Every structure is written in C-alpha cells, then in structure tokens.
Amino acid sequence: MAAAALDYPSCKGIPIDRIDTHSLHCGGANALALSGYSDRQIQKMGRWRSATFLEYIKESLFESSAGMSTNMKRSFNFVNVEGGVFRDITGVTLNSVYSVNTTPSPSN
Template sequence: MDRVSPHSIRASGAMALQLNSADVLTIKKMGRWSSDTFLTYIHSQISSLSAGLSELMTRHHDFANVGH
C-alpha cells in the first residue's frame, strides 16, 4: 500500500477510462487534469490500446483508397 499514491490512482484511472472508450475531454475533466499530462500515462500503456489491432489489419476486405 505504501507504493500507491493519489497520483498513481489518477494515472491508472485515466488509462482505465481510455480503455473503456471515454473521450479525452471526459478523462481530463474526471482526473481534474489542468494540462494534457495525462496523455503520457495513456501513451505508456499503448500496448493495451493496440492489442489485437494487427490481427484486424490482416483480415482481407475488398476496398479502394480514393484520392483527394
């Protein structure tokens, strides 16, 4: 318990909200962040956010990229 602080709870809360599809503004408000610092905590856990994405990208679908 001596390794858990209010800061670690805020950081893990930001990540939990992100993993549950909360929008960035909501995360910022709920964590009472006055800056975008919370994004560094989300970024450090990017592997959790990207789990399974490479598998989704390997599924074949017929599509065409349309230029501007």
C-alpha cells in the first residue's frame, strides 16, 4: 500500500508486484546502515544469523571504487626464476606481442 501511495511505478520505475517483504528487509538494512547503525545492530534488528545482510547494504559505486583506477595503472615487476637465476623480465613482458591461439589442437 505504501508503494502505491508513493506512486512507485511512475516515480521510481518499480512495479508494485515486484515489491514484497524481502524488499522491506533489504531496505531496512540499508536505512539502518545509512543512519549510522553498526553491522552488529543491523544483524540483530533483521534477525540475521549470518553476514548475509551485508549483501543488502549497498555503498555507492564512488565509495566502493575509490582509488581503483589509480591502482589499476600501477606497474608491477615480473621476474623469472629459471635454474636458480633471478632475472627481471618486466621490459621483455611489456614490450612483447601477446597473442592467443584459439584454434583447438587436434586430439591424438
């Protein structure tokens, strides 16, 4: 009734038949998290026995991906330890052409 009164289909794009008690459970966990309640308090309030409720607490993409692009462009050194000799192969690895053979080999 609340979703209908708040006109969810036109305002939020959520059909009324997609809203059930599970939606309230997830929404409640999010509301408590956003209000500053601890994970333990949310777990007790929702009567969760496991940490499943953490899947419902959604952080914004900005918060969860902070610093990811910077870390992705970080350079790593590759080494090859062949025959007990330590060699830095970073330059060879970065400057080589990478190709993958997708043709299946004939079975013997």
